[in-house]
Structure formats: structure tokens, C-alpha cells
Amino acid sequence: xxxxxxxxxxxxxxxxxxxxxxxxxxxxxxxxxxxxxxxxxxxxxxxxxxxxxxxxxxxxxxxxxxxxxxxxxxxxxxxxxxxxxxxxxxxxxxxxxxxxxxxxxxxxxxxxxxxxxxxxxxxxxxxxxxxxxxxxxxxxxxxxxxxxxxxxxxxxxxxxxxxxxxxxxxxxxxxxxxxxxxxxxxxxxxxxxxxxxxxxxxxxxxxxxxxxxxxxxxxxxxxxxxxxxxxxxxxxxxxxxxx
Amino acid sequence: xxxxxxxxxxxxxxxxxxxxxxxxxxxxxxxxxxxxxxxxxxxxxxxxxxxxxxxxxxxxxxxxxxxxxxxxxxxxxxxxxxxxxxxxxxxxxxxxxxxxxxxxxxxxxxxxxxxxxxxxxxxxxxxxxxxxxxxxxxxxxxxxxxxxxxxxxxxxxxxxxxxxxxxxxxxxxxxxxxxxxxxxxxxxxxxxxxxxxxxxxxxxxxxxxxxxxxxxxxxxxxxxxxxxxx
Numbered sequence: 001x002x003x004x005x006x007x008x009x010x011x012x013x014x015x016x017x018x019x020x021x022x023x024x025x026x027x028x029x030x031x032x033x034x035x036x037x038x039x040x041x042x043x044x045x046x047x048x049x050x051x052x053x054x055x056x057x058x059x060x061x062x063x064x065x066x067x068x069x070x071x072x073x074x075x076x077x078x079x080x081x082x083x084x085x086x087x088x089x090x091x092x093x094x095x096x097x098x099x100x101x102x103x104x105x106x107x108x109x110x111x112x113x114x115x116x117x118x119x120x121x122x123x124x125x126x127x128x129x130x131x132x133x134x135x136x137x138x139x140x141x142x143x144x145x146x147x148x149x150x151x152x153x154x155x156x157x158x159x160x161x162x163x164x165x166x167x168x169x170x171x172x173x174x175x176x177x178x179x180x181x182x183x184x185x186x187x188x189x190x191x192x193x194x195x196x197x198x199x200x201x202x203x204x205x206x207x208x209x210x211x212x213x214x215x216x217x218x219x220x221x222x223x224x225x226x227x228x229x230x231x232x233x234x235x236x237x238x239x240x241x242x243x
Numbered sequence: 244x245x246x247x248x249x250x251x252x253x254x255x256x257x258x259x260x261x262x263x264x265x266x267x268x269x270x271x272x273x274x275x276x277x278x279x280x281x282x283x284x285x286x287x288x289x290x291x292x293x294x295x296x297x298x299x300x301x302x303x304x305x306x307x308x309x310x311x312x313x314x315x316x317x318x319x320x321x322x323x324x325x326x327x328x329x330x331x332x333x334x335x336x337x338x339x340x341x342x343x344x345x346x347x348x349x350x351x352x353x354x355x356x357x358x359x360x361x362x363x364x365x366x367x368x369x370x371x372x373x374x375x376x377x378x379x380x381x382x383x384x385x386x387x388x389x390x391x392x393x394x395x396x397x398x399x400x401x402x403x404x405x406x407x408x409x410x411x412x413x414x415x416x417x418x419x420x421x422x423x424x425x426x427x428x429x430x431x432x433x434x435x436x437x438x439x440x441x442x443x444x445x446x447x448x449x450x451x452x453x454x455x456x457x458x459x460x461x462x463x464x465x466x467x468x469x470x471x472x473x
Contacts, residue, residue, distance in 0.1 A: 003326065024381075065458065070456065071452075073459075074411070074413075074451070074452045074455035074456050074459065075448050075451050075452050075455070076413035076414065076416040076417075076427070076451055077413075078416045078419060078427065078446055079416060079427060079444065079448045080445045080448070081445075082431075082440075082448075083445070083448055084445060086440045086441070086444055087441050087444050090440070112344045139289040174310070178310075178311070178312035178313070179312070179314075180312075181312035181313075181315060182312075182314060184314065184419065184420065185420060192315045192318070195318070196318065199318075199322075205322045207325075209318060211314055213311060213319075215316070216310055216311055217307070217310055217311075221258070242297050
């Protein structure tokens with residue numbers, strides 16, 4: 001392979017004059033984490049609401065949940081981001097559209113909300129499966145004790161269901177982090193984007209992507225370890241999730 | 244709000260969108276799914292083999308690919324494939340590789356990691372007695388896999404494999420990042436040429452939505468049928 005390797009490139013000054021190429025990648029990492037955390041909060045909140053809707057006895061509620069999940073699951077994330085970023089401002093009243101287009105950090109907000117909505121459909125599906133895996137007796141017992149539906153979900157079903165779905169939620173969180181890279185198409189310069197600009201400025205293609213790869217691996221290891229600790233800390237003794 | 248819509252731009256570009264763009268997308272999806280399944284099955288067999296080293300290598304590959312975003316993997320292979328081509332053909336310079344081959348290699352390598360996890364679960368779901376019985380009948384390892392284990396694993400996992408293929412179909416849109424004209428790329432080209440982003444992106448979203456909906460509805464029906472047979 002006649003490729004000229006230069007691993008010192010990471011310490012050489014970057015194109016923005018403020019630091020090294022390594023600093024460039026690390027600032028991308030920060031953007032990736034910020035975007036992913038915002039998106040994850042949106043995904044958890046909306047996903048929980050929609051997931052619960054799908055398990056309610058009401059036909060209308062579960063139909064709304066179903067339509068929501070199908071809407072966000074059946075379009076590529078890239079297309080959804082384009083819809084929020086390019087199409088939505090044109091369809092709103094002109095003054096609103098103008099405000100959206102002139103907003104600073106528009107790619108960041110669009111990415112956080114767009115990825116959050118996309119992931120919320122997946123969280124909803126996981127939560128629905130979690131609630132569905134609980135024995136029917138739990139809801140019946142809660143009702144027999146005189147709990148209202150809200151109380152039954154709040155104190156009986158959801159605490160157990162969330163513990164059960166911790167492992168799949170961990171991988172959905174990892175997916176959220178990975179999906180932030182799709183936002184480079186709307187101009188968000190996160191870790192993959194910074195690796196790309198490092199490649200364009202320094203011509204060291206494979207070093208740049210190796211740097212990004214290592215950083216992604218580190219986040220993955222960190223998240224998996226943290227979630228495993230959280231899982232262990234929250235486990236209910238004597239119940240299946242106690243492993 | 245639809246007053247200044249130009250629906251004609253969609254009609255004018257239908258041929259380009261479907262004959263060029265959608266053909267690319269569907270070809271890429273089906274060939275990647277097939278290649279990913281073949282390599283994924285091999286990786287799964289490696290991971291489950293009694294040779295520790297082989298299992299370790301396969302495991303590392305799967306974990307590595309699964310922790311990277313697809314966009315980064317697309318960039319990796321986009322620049323790496325010419326060098327792989329040089330190495331394979333033994334030429335003196337990195338060779339030029341077409342957009343289709345480049346993205347096909349990317350998606351096969353990427354999907355193999357995901358398909359291998361599905362096939363591994365499928366193989367592990369077969370009761371231990373079956374390979375034991377096959378061995379007692381005098382079948383070799385490859386015969387056991389070929390005639391007893393893999394057909395059942397594939398059958399049990401078919402709905403999951405198809406669901407993954409729908410995800411793959413949506414993910415192929417990401418070749419946009421290296422300006423390869425798949426369906427979305429074609430729509431985007433027309434959109435930017437004619438300044439009709441709203442119409443083209445809405446239309447593209449609708450097409451993806453309809454195809455994915457029909458496909459996932461089909462998978463759901465298949466799932467209930469498979470569940471019924473068992």
C-alpha cells in the first residue's frame with residue numbers, strides 16, 4: 001500500500017488556528033455527546049408516553065400510538081432530517097419560517113429534535129414490549145388494590161417495565177449517539193464531520209477516520225459500562241432483572 | 244400552503260427518480276442483504292466454532308462495526324476500497340472503483356455484522372439434540388450445518404432478517420454523504436437543480452414511507468404465519 005502514514009498529524013496545528021487536529025476531533029466529540037443527550041431526553045419522554053398509549057385498553061389511544069410509531073419508523077432518518085430542516089420552514093407561515101431559517105445553531109436543534117423523534121418511536125416499541133412482558137396479574141392486582149390506571153402505571157407497571165428493558169434501551173442510546181452522525185448532511189459538525197474536515201485539510205484520510213473510530217469505541221465502552229452499573233444499582237432483589 | 248407547489252417537477256423527473264435512483268437503491272439493498280447474509284452466516288459460524296481464536300476475531304469484527312455510525316463506515320470504505328482493489332488486483336496504484344461497487348462493499352461488510360448476530364441467535368435457538376443426532380447419523384460438521392442447523396435457523400429468523408433488510412433499505416439513503424445518486428440522491432439533485440426542495444423531499448419521504456409500510460406489513464403477516472406453524 002503506497003499510502004503515506006503520518007500519525008503525528010494529530011498534534012499538528014489544525015485549520016481553525018485554535019489548536020491541534022486532535023483538539024478538532026475532541027470538539028466534534030463534544031458536539032456528538034451534546035446532540036445525543038438532548039435527542040435521548042426527547043426520545044425517552046415521548047417514547048414513554050407513546051409506549052404507554054400503545055398498551056392502554058382504549059382503542060383510540062393504542063391507534064394513535066401505532067400511527068406515531070409507524071410514521072417515524074418507516075422513513076429513513078436522513079429524509080426525516082431533511083423534512084424538518086428544509087421542508088418545514090417553507091410550510092409554516094412565512095414569519096415563522098424566516099425565524100427558523102435565521103435561528104443560530106439551527107442544525108443542532110434540528111438534529112436533536114429530529115433524532116429525538118426518530119428514536120422515540122423505537123423507545124416506545126421497547127417500552128410496549130416491556131410492559132407486555134409483565135404478568136397480567138400485576139395490572140389486575142393493582143386494580144384490585146384500588147389504584148387508578150395512572151397510579152397502576154406509575155407505581156406498578158412502569159418501574160418494573162423500565163428495569164426489564166434496560167439492556168435494549170442501552171443499545172438504543174448507543175444508536176442515538178451513532179445517529180447523530182447523520183446530521184452532517186444538514187451541516188452539524190460533530191465527530192464524523194470533524195474527521196471529514198480533518199481529512200480534507202490534512203489529506204491524512206485514514207488517520208482522521210482512525211481517530212474518530214477510536215473515540216466512538218471509547219464512548220461505546222463508557223456507555224455500556226455506565227449502563228451496566230446503573231442496571232445493577234436499580235435491580236430489584238429476587239427478581240429476574242437482578243442479574 | 245400548497246398554493247405555490249409545483250407538482251409537475253415530480254412528474255417530469257419520475258423517469259430519472261425511478262429508473263436511475265430507485266433501481267440503484269433496490270439493487271444495492273437486495274445485493275447487500277444477500278451478501279450480508281452469506282458473510283453474516285460465516286461470521287456467526289466462526290463465533291460459535293470451537294476454535295477460540297476464530298471466535299475472538301469474529302467477535303471483535305462484529306463489536307467494532309456495531310459501535311461505529313454507518314456514515315463513518317461509508318467514509319471509511321469510500322476511501323479504502325480503491326486500496327483494497329489495488330491489493331486484490333496487484334496493480335501499482337489505487338484503482339478506480341465505481342460508486343455502486345464501492346457502496347456495495349460497504350453495505351455488505353456493515354450488514355454482515357448485524358446479520359451475523361441474527362443468525363447466531365437463530366443457530367443457538369436450535370436444540371442441542373439436533374446437531375448431536377446429525378453427528379450420530381455420521382454427518383460431518385459442514386453437512387450438519389448445511390442440511391440440519393442452518394435451514395432451520397434461517398426459517399426461524401426469517402422475519403427478523405427481513406425487518407433488518409427494511410432497515411437496510413432505509414439506510415442505503417446514507418450514500419448521499421458521498422454524493423452517490425441513489426433514490427434520495429436523485430431526488431436531491433432534481434430538488435437543487437430546480438429549486439424545488441419542498442416538493443422533492445416530501446415526495447421522496449412518501450415513497451420511502453409507502454414501500455417500508457407495505458414491506459413491514461408483509462413481514463408482520465409472515466410472522467404470524469410462521470408462529471402458527473410452530
